[in-house]
Structure formats: structure tokens, C-alpha cells
Amino acid sequence: MVLEGIPASPGIVIGPCFLYQYRRMEPEPRRISEKKVRTEIRNFRKSIHNAKNYIRESYEKARLQYGGEIPRILEIQLEILNDKVFLEEIEHLIRKEKFNAAYATFLIFSSKKEQLLRVSDNYMRERALDVANLKWLVLENLMGSRRPIVLPRPAVVVADDLSPADTVNLHQQKVLGIATNKGGINSHTVIIARALSVPAVVGLERITDRVQTGHKLVLDGSHGKVIVNPTTKTIQEYQKRRNLFLSLEEALIKESVKESRTRDGKRIFILANIEFENEMKQVKKVGADGIGLFRTEGIYINRHMLPSEEEQTRIYLKVAQAMYPKPVTIRTIDIGGDKIFPHIFVGQEPNPFLGYRAIRFCLDHADCFISQLRAMLRANVKGNVQVMIPMVSSLEEVYQVRELFEKAKQDLEREGIPYGKDTKLGIMVEIPSVVTLAEAFAREVDFFSIGTNDLVQYTLAVDRSNEHVAYLYSHFHPAVLRLIKETVEAAQTVGIPVSMCGEMAGDPVAVPVLIAMGLDTLSAAHVMIPEMKKVVRQLTLAECQAVYQEIRPLKTTREIKKTLETFFSEKFKDVFYG
Ligand code: PEP
Ligand code: MG
Numbered sequence: 001m002v003l004e005g006i007p008a009s010p011g012i013v014i015g016p017c018f019l020y021q022y023r024r025m026e027p028e029p030r031r032i033s034e035k036k037v038r039t040e041i042r043n044f045r046k047s048i049h050n051a052k053n054y055i056r057e058s059y060e061k062a063r064l065q066y067g068g069e070i071p072r073i074l075e076i077q078l079e080i081l082n083d084k085v086f087l088e089e090i091e092h093l094i095r096k097e098k099f100n101a102a103y104a105t106f107l108i109f110s111s112k113k114e115q116l117l118r119v120s121d122n123y124m125r126e127r128a129l130d131v132a133n134l135k136w137l138v139l140e141n142l143m144g145s146r147r148p149i150v151l152p153r154p155a156v157v158v159a160d161d162l163s164p165a166d167t168v169n170l171h172q173q174k175v176l177g178i179a180t181n182k183g184g185i186n187s188h189t190v191i192i193a194r195a196l197s198v199p200a201v202v203g204l205e206r207i208t209d210r211v212q213t214g215h216k217l218v219l220d221g222s223h224g225k226v227i228v229n230p231t232t233k234t235i236q237e238y239q240k241r242r243n244l245f246l247s248l249e250e251a252l253i254k255e256s257v258k259e260s261r262t263r264d265g266k267r268i269f270i271l272a273n274i275e276f277e278n279e280m281k282q283v284k285k286v287g288a289d290g291i292g293l294f295r296t297e298g299i300y301i302n303r304h305m306l307p308s309e310e311e312q313t314r315i316y317l318k319v320a321q322a323m324y325p326k327p328v329t330i331r332t333i334d335i336g337g338d339k340i341f342p343h344i345f346v347g348q349e350p351n352p353f354l355g356y357r358a359i360r361f362c363l364d365h366a367d368c369f370i371s372q373l374r375a376m377l378r379a380n381v382k383g384n385v386q387v388m389i390p391m392v393s394s395l396e397e398v399y400q401v402r403e404l405f406e407k408a409k410q411d412l413e414r415e416g417i418p419y420g421k422d423t424k425l426g427i428m429v430e431i432p433s434v435v436t437l438a439e440a441f442a443r444e445v446d447f448f449s450i451g452t453n454d455l456v457q458y459t460l461a462v463d464r465s466n467e468h469v470a471y472l473y474s475h476f477h478p479a480v481l482r483l484i485k486e487t488v489e490a491a492q493t494v495g496i497p498v499s500m501c502g503e504m505a506g507d508p509v510a511v512p513v514l515i516a517m518g519l520d521t522l523s524a525a526h527v528m529i530p531e532m533k534k535v536v537r538q539l540t541l542a543e544c545q546a547v548y549q550e551i552r553p554l555k556t557t558r559e560i561k562k563t564l565e566t567f568f569s570e571k572f573k574d575v576f577y578g
Helices: 034-065 069-081 084-096 101-117 122-142 164-172 188-195 232-256 277-285 309-323 359-364 366-379 395-415 432-436 438-444 452-460 467-472 478-494 511-516 526-538 541-551 557-571
Strands: 002-004 006-009 012-020 156-159 177-180 200-202 216-220 225-228 269-274 291-295 328-331 385-389 425-429 447-450 498-500 521-525
Touching: 006 188, 012 232, 034 069, 034 084, 034 101, 034 122, 034 164, 069 122, 069 164, 069 188, 069 277, 084 101, 101 122, 122 164, 122 188, 156 216, 164 188, 177 188, 177 216, 188 200, 200 216, 216 232, 232 526, 269 277, 269 526, 277 309, 277 526, 291 309, 291 521, 309 328, 309 366, 359 366, 359 395, 366 385, 366 395, 385 395, 385 447, 395 425, 395 438, 425 432, 425 438, 432 438, 432 452, 432 478, 438 447, 438 478, 447 478, 452 478, 478 498, 478 557, 511 526, 511 541, 511 557, 521 526, 541 557
Parallel strands: 012 156, 156 177, 177 200, 269 291, 269 521, 291 328, 328 385, 385 425, 425 447, 447 498, 498 521
Antiparallel strands: 002 225, 006 200, 012 216, 216 225
């Protein structure tokens, strides 16, 4: 039996199944007497306390043993359980409505989860899974049904869903792989599985009904497959694939630390996009040539107030020092659109992507903006930090930003606080109006970085997060390619650096075209870097030009994609597995 799900963490494992079955009983609503209120509240607080202890223990293990983003994920879960306003809502239901603690917990956690699921931002939607995990953790404590997962021997764990803390604990018990009914590609459990290199397939829907503990399983995390009770021939086949995967992966990462040049010697700089400061370990492991985009929204998430200038300075300095002397581009906050923050009220908007987002919000909240600019300037004491502004659509915005940027510098100067006097100020090119006026913009800023995620959405009028129109969303649309080329040409004419930090930069199939268009600096998620460097090293400039000339006259996305994919699969057929 072959079950197909979402490939969540790559790699192949073969081993026995351990089915983690737990019956999730939804609590019945009961009205309690006034006398019982105190006991119910005490039980509720105790269950929160126990849940926090469980996560805190996993957090300590993760902090000591793994570092990186894993402890941060567990910290986010702790923050949710420390949210007094949220917990008070539950206690209020017990106190005022006289609901039993289990039902009140169930109700409020479920409504918070629903609230998050309605948000269009993927990151926040995935946080709904955190809330769901926590709901069951607290409820199991409250109803006395909590059972720790104990693996009798190394196994592939099959479960309805797993919490990030469960995943850390399973890793300590030599879990071979993970297969779950639920889960999304960006859920924290999956992020942890990837960080720990545990192969995983999620979204298998009903795998828990179809396997038993002891069944033999092949789990292919690269292709999202689980094979139940495979034949000897299938096992041999997957054994071979596993060995190939391991040797290629090891070689790819080992090679990645070296600089990447095309076969004819052109240096292509491959930088990393980061969301959190603690991604630096992985960024360095893959030999990134710098940070091309530090999305600062990550430091605002799950907070009840804006981080202070001091705190931001500390975070930015940490990243700048970790990368020094390599460059670090920090982007001012891109609030709004599909990125929401509970503590800053952007409000409901009919068209959030066309609304009160990024620089529009910042120029309207000059204090918060200036404190972020000051922190970035202060982090640039050694000269490797530059500041980038998102969602610029008109030159007036650039003039206003410049004014505030100069003011921030003058204030720091007057206050005698050290900062980078020559800090560069650049913009994201992600709105078509900027491309139309690209030369004029290039004369006013120090650098461009092309953000294809938004450039595609604003050029093609396709919401980047709406699955119904996803078939129209492509960075290979001929209009998008032409806008990229125009941007590069304008930057070259005026003589400012231009790079790309949208997802297109991390698409190996796009790399030859981007090089041909004159881009020599590409920034993508650190997991993509070994592959990108490998691609660069196999190419010559002449080859890139040839394939670019081939797609230039083509009028449709389909033809362009087909041509590039054919070029790519012929050229790289032996290089990549999967
Ligand atoms: C982009 O729009 O391409 C980009 C890199 O920014 P974000 O995905 O954060 O909007
Ligand atoms: Mg963008």
C-alpha cells in the first residue's frame, strides 16, 4: 500500500512503524456550581503549569543540544501559554459562564485557532497548528489522559499530529521518520523535523487508520510517500535510493562552503534570506556570501509590544557580527498585506495587499520607523550592514524615507552614539511603477533588490496567497522577465548594485536566466543554497546566454517554463536526486 502526502522533510528511511494512538475526546460542556469555580480554575492553572513544564523541559534540551531555531519554536509555544490576556479569557468563561475548565479551554483554544486559520498569511495560519497542539496538551493534562510517547526501539512514528515538543523528545529517542495525518509544510513540527534532519511526510489524512505498530514502512520524505509492508524488491530499491540521497546530500553541503563561480570563472554571490537571528548557524554551515534579506517581521511576531531600539540593535548587531565582513541587508518592517501582528492594529482592510502595508505604515508611524532605522544604523559600526525599504511605489516615499534616515543619523551624532556613517539605503523593487521609473529611482537610492514574490503578484494581479489563482502566478511570465531585465539595465546604467531576494532567486531552474540577465547576487532561504551553488558551478555564461536568447521571443509562461525545464533536466540529470 502506497500512501501519498506532503513531502515535509527530505530523506528516506526504512523501519518498523510505531503508531502513536491517542483518543482525543472533545470535552462535554457542563455548568458548574459557584462552589466549584475555584477548584476548576485551580485545575486549569495546574494543567497550564504542567504543559509549560513539558515544553520548558524540551526547550532546555533543545537549547543545550541543538540551538538554532528549535528552542525559539518552543519559546513561541511557551509565549502562547504565558499570554495572560488569552488565559484570562478561559478563566472568565469558568468564572462568569460557569463552564467546566475542560470545555472553557476547548472553546477558547478552538476559537483562537479558527481566528488564525482565517488569516491569509501562511506563517500565521501555521501558528494555528501550534494552538491546536497546545489545546490538546492542556486538555490531556486537564482530563488526566496525557501519555508520553515512549519508543521501545527506533521506529517511524505515525500519529494524527505531533507537537514541536513531541518532535524534540522523539528525536532524543532515535525516531527514524515521522508520518502524520495533519500538518502543513511550514508547521513548527515540520520546521523542527527538517532542522533535525528527520525525514517526514505530513498531510497523509488517514494513515493512522491504515497502519499498525510493527508494520514495516518505507518513508520517502523527499517525495511525500509512505509504503506500508513493502516487498523485498521495493526495500532493495529504496535502500539504494537512500544511500544515493545520503551521499549526494553530504557532498552538496560540503561543497557549498566554497565560493561559487561559473565554469568560466564568473563569481556569483549566493546570500541567505533570514527571518530570525538564530538561523545564523545554518546560514554559515552552507557558506552563504552574506544576508541578502533579513525580514524583520520575525522579531515583532508573538510580542505584545514593539521591541525597543536597544533590543533591535542587539539583534541586528548579532547578525552583523556573525556575518562580518560579509554584507547584511536588513529590511524595515513589512507589516500589513498578508503579514499580521496582533499587537499593532492594522485593522480589517478590503484589499490588504493594496493597502496599509510596509513603508506606507512606517511613514505613518514615524517614531516606530525611526527607532528601527536607528537600530540598523547602530548595528553598522563595522560597515557591513545596509538598510532596505519594502513596497516602495513612488519617489515621494523615497524622499520621505531619506529625510527620516538623515534625521536618525543626525540624532545619533548629536547624542554621541556610534553608528555607521556611510550606511547604504536601498529599496526593494517589487511594484511595477518602480520598474517603469527605474532609472529615476536608481539615482535616489544606493541599491536595488528585486522582490519577485510581490513583483509577480502586482504585475499579474494575482494574489500570492490565493490557491484559486495560483495557476496564474509564475515568475516565468514573460512580462515579469522583462521587468526584471529592465530593472537590471537601469541599475547598470546609473551604476548601483542590483540583486534579487524573491523566491525566484532560489529556484534552480531560474538561475541560468538570472545570470544571463546580468544578476550576480542572489539571495534565498539557506536550505536552497547548496543546490544554487551547485547549479552555478555547472554553468558557463555562454550557456546561460544561449538559453536566455531561446526564451526571449517566447510569448507564454508555458513555453518559457518548458524550455527552461528541458535545458535544466538535460544539463543536470545526474546532479540531483528527487
Ligand atoms: C518579495 O516580495 O519578493 C520579497 C522578498 O519580500 P516578501 O516575500 O517578504 O514580501
Ligand atoms: Mg515583498
